[in-house]
Amino acid sequence: MSNPLDQTGRDALTEAGWTVEEAKATKTFTFRNFIEAFGWMTSVAMTAEKLNHHPEWFNVYKTVEVTLTTHDTGGLTDLDLKLAQRMDALAS
Numbered sequence: 394m395s396n397p398l399d400q401t402g403r404d405a406l407t408e409a410g411w412t413v414e415e416a417k418a419t420k421t422f423t424f425r426n427f428i429e430a431f432g433w434m435t436s437v438a439m440t441a442e443k444l445n446h447h448p449e450w451f452n453v454y455k456t457v458e459v460t461l462t463t464h465d466t467g468g469l470t471d472l473d474l475k476l477a478q479r480m481d482a483l484a485s
């Protein structure tokens with residue numbers, strides 16, 4: 394079950410370069426080319442399935458615009474932080 398994300402978690406997202414709003418966090422990832430962008434999306438997809446927590450994303454060529462929010466609660470939860478951290482790790 395997901396828990397509402399506390400201020401510490403919100404600060405961690407901000408420090409990692411995410412734009413944190415009341416109910417969502419957004420970040421744009423830029424890669425060297427489309428194949429690297431899509432490969433990253435494929436890796437993230439596997440992680441999202443394991444977490445049962447999925448991003449909202451928009452890919453154009455080498456950029457991927459990501460929005461994280463928890464649909465079940467209509468806000469940010471610890472699952473969003475966990476997925477964000479895994480996305481950042483996979484992009485590094």
Ligand SMILES: C[C@H](O)[C@H](O)[C@H]1CNC2=NC(N)=NC(=O)C2=N1
Nearest residue numbers: 445446447448462463464465466
């Ligand atoms: C039925 C399914 O388990 C739920 O819809 C899961 C799937 N992935 C999800 N992803 C996100 N971002 N938020 C959710 O609330 C969510 N719920």
